Amino acid sequence: MSTPETPQDFSRANSSPNQPDLFGSSTALRHYAAVVRRRWRWIAAGLVLGMVGGLISTVIATSTAPKSSYFKATNTIVEADGSGTANLSQVAFLLQSAEVQGQIATAMNLPVETLRGLIAAQDQSNVSAIDVTAISTDPQFAVTLADTSAKILMDSWSTDSKRRAAESSDAVIARIDELAAKRDELESQIARNPSQATLLRAELDSVINQYRLAREQFQSIAVSDQTVAAFTVFQPAIAVQINGRAFAIRYDANLNSRGSISATQSVPKLTFSETDLTVVSGSSRAVRILIGGLVGLILGIATAFVLEVWDDRIRRRDGLEAVTGLPVIVEVPVFTRAERQELSVIALDAPRSRTAELYRTVRTSILFAIEAESLAALANSDSPDSPRNDRTPVILVTSPSPGEGKTTTTANVASVFAAAGTRTLIVDCDYRKPSIGKYLAPIPDLEHPTNPQPTRVENLWFIPAPRTSASPAIVIEELGRVIDSWRDDFDIVFLDTPPMLTTNDATDLLASADLTMLVIRSGQTRTVAAERVSGLLARFGAPVIGTIFNGCSAADMEGYYGYYGAGYYGSGYYGSGYYGSGYYGSGYYSSGEGQPAQTGQPAQLGQRVRPTPVAPMDAPQTPTSTNGSAEGDAQS
Template identity: 25%
Template sequence: MEVTSYARILRRRWKLVLLPCVVALLAAWWTLPEEAAPADAAVTSYSATATLITPLNAPVDEVPISLATVALYATTGDIPDLAAAELKYDGLPEVLAAQVLVQPNAETSTLTFTTTDEDGQAAANRVNVFADTTIQYFKDLEESQNKIRAREINRELDRIGEQITALEAGGTNALEQTEMASLNEQYSLLQNELRTVTGNSSGPILEVLQSGVPIPEATQTFAAPTNPMARIGIAALLGLLLGAALALIVERLDSRMRTREQVEDAVGLPVLAEIPTMPKNHRDGVASAARPASTVAEAFRNLRSSVLLLSPGLADAATKGAKPGGLTILVTSALPHEGKTTTVANLAAVMAEAGRRVLVLSLDLRNPRVHQVFGVENGTGVSDLLAADRGRQLKSVLRETGIAGVTIATSGHQTDHPGALLASVGPMIEAARSLADVVLIDTPPMLAVSDALDVARHADVTLLVSRLNKTTRGQAEECHRLLSRLGIAALGTVLVGTRPAGARYGYPMASPPEATVAEKSEQTEQTDRTEQTDKAEKTEKNGKTAKTERADSGAGEAD
């Protein structure tokens, strides 16, 4: 999605974007403290470190074991077992040892034991016990090794002593004296070593440099700013971010179509015209006739041009076996309240404005409204003719609409089975073709009931009305599927509820100029001639009807 698309979404849903911002600003102002509160440091844990060091008087070459080896012994083997027993730890010694970090430092000849705990004293006890246990373990290990060595030296001294005694008893020749001297030297060395081992003159390999003490580890808590401008700025930023996120989420979940491209892609038909939203005070009656200079009227004229430009192809088809007569246009929509009835009325007005004779056929027998738009009574009409199987006598129920060139056949009285009546509407539509140049059929929504689909097979073309921000993509795709499956000739889509492009372009919405006196006189004479012609046709029709009735009566008597 491009940046401009995001901008359009935020502009369209600006209320949703601003609502969290306003709430955040009010909350920030309401919770503004009177005084600045100091940031408190919350103590969450304690650390403790014990340090061992090699004695300074111990020569490096006399240290029996390296610090790395001591560190390894401190966390494995017997030392963790001894420390766990000392601390009365109930768990595994290995788990306890994992809580202590032992780090040797060869440069400083030190060994550190570090641990952390929520209880400071427990942390100090842990590292001190591990340190003391390590010292005592290696001290006991050294003493044990010294005792073993002392026993070995004593056995060696006894053996050498026996050899010296045997030599003294045997004689004093030169060879014996040399051997005795060597044995005495060995004996003396072993005695010195025995005194060193038994005296423990080497001392411990490690000693405590520093015992562990609990040190609190403080965490700095966040303190909201008390400056009013900073607080309001942060609240506004967070509110805008939250509002933008909500707007994008709602947009993602909302499948209503909002652009011409979306409608054409979903329906699979071109958009023939875009009808702008009518002002509330212009929605009564037929806007194209009442306000012929308005943007709405111009939009319906664009629709008229599109329909008439596409109709020559239908005329060519008529020469190849199509139904003769006037162009029959069925107007429907996906769901109610999308503007199909308004489209029928205004398209009829602009068609008549272009010199076409227009017949509006109200076949919405379930919720008829087109007669209300024209201001005509809904008396005897389509349903009455269909119920009496007199569909071809459509001319008998035609009414004038008040718009020159436009007549209407109202829906008639309500019926319990409108779908069954519309199944036999074919002859009526054939009769309508001979009565006008253009027949506009108002039908129910095609996704609500099947009436429009039953009638569409008798019409030349179908116009599908879609309202922006109302029709969903799924509904439009379902309409396309139904039209394609039934092979209905759909001319295109009429897009209702767009922004008035003419007003933005800058043309003033001027009223039509007043007619001159001569023009008014000419219009009056033309109206009088039209009324006289209509009366003559009506008289001729009544005469023919009377003759037919007398002929039928005579035939009945003969039978």
């Protein structure tokens, strides 16, 4: 038997199995997204470790950094009666006056030059308060300076308010006396000169009005003098440690404040070392954690991609084709946990599901491969009129290692054939670890264990693995006789064999099979194992239909299976690919040579109707069993 050489066209020999096509940006992006989804734990671990590292570095930096020698102290004063009548901005500005700073310097017994840039007042209008802040390299000095400045500011405001009230009162009294004297003078003129009484009386009325207004002003000043806004200390000063940068900023702000006496005099400029500028605030901690998290995230992503490069497990279709040189028939998505636990046959239990449709795609591929084998054998025969080999095709299903979905694939593909009316037989060749019977629920025949047993799937029979302690060679020989004796009673036979790299059983059974189908699991099968299996199959000349790629994630499947549109059936594998304009498009199949027999004819035992790639019947007939009569009708 021979296989078409065109499956090798699917191999990307010059590409790495798990590397994206850098020339296809969308494919590369999907690959990168799949790597992130697959390795997200490493990325999350890097992010967490980076944030923890940032927090630890903050603690270490805080503990090892030299202690700052800069402090600030703030004394908060408020209006005693809370009336809000005082002009807070004017009160705060008073602290920058030379007179107040001179009083502070006298109270502190210091030259006034030493206070320049060290004190400032800031009004807080929303709470009717004033913050008097002092900075220094000595915490106690800063507290004393702030408290003293606040006290002198309060006293100065009170004294200044009283002085201004007294000055206003004296000015109003002098005005009242002046108007009273002028009133008396006008009254005497009216008495001496009655002829001008009208004009003088009008002037007298004006003076009397001014006199009345002056009296009202005097009364107002008297009342305001009694209610001069007084301040009291709300919170005494407390020294707070600051860094050199904060000290320098506040120092420069104090020097440049409007009204500061230092603004008009020469003041030595302060300099700060790098250690003075060390940030120890809470915002620095957040920044360090953020930077640590960012670095950890980058390292986590880098680690994820490094692991992806080192990981030789096959995850992508192109990688599998590059390693094995075989076309991927379908990519079967991961089964749900319920489907795995229930041992369900998806093609039977959920025939309209996406996975069932994929198994029907496998059926189509097998039918084409069977026809290709038949046509190739006919083409290689000595005579064009040679009889066609009508023996039932035997499909061997194997995998490199256990747990790759070989048994599940066999059960589902066989069920698809049976659902199409094809009399199907499954032979369990894994006598060391038989398991396919759990999917099929066969009716056991204890008297004749090697006879085909009906299963819960219509048109599907099952021969269990032999229970014997004989040597593997004897068991394989017996399996070969069983396969050969029963194959012609069915339309197609599937062999569920052990993994090829675990035992030699599958290799020994290659002689009993017409075609081989390889099952690979995404994320489990390693490159070396896939290469060894494909090498073994090539060495023994086994015709391989292709590979079934199990357990594929949505990100790695690259959207091959669109709903009959531009996906798998549109312009994909069967559209313009291998079976479209390739071997079977313009080759034997389109030329009309060796057309398969028409379907719909009943098949008796010993009379074969080969399965053909046509649509299944809507209502397959149920086989019956009688002695020496036909077991049922078969339709391919």
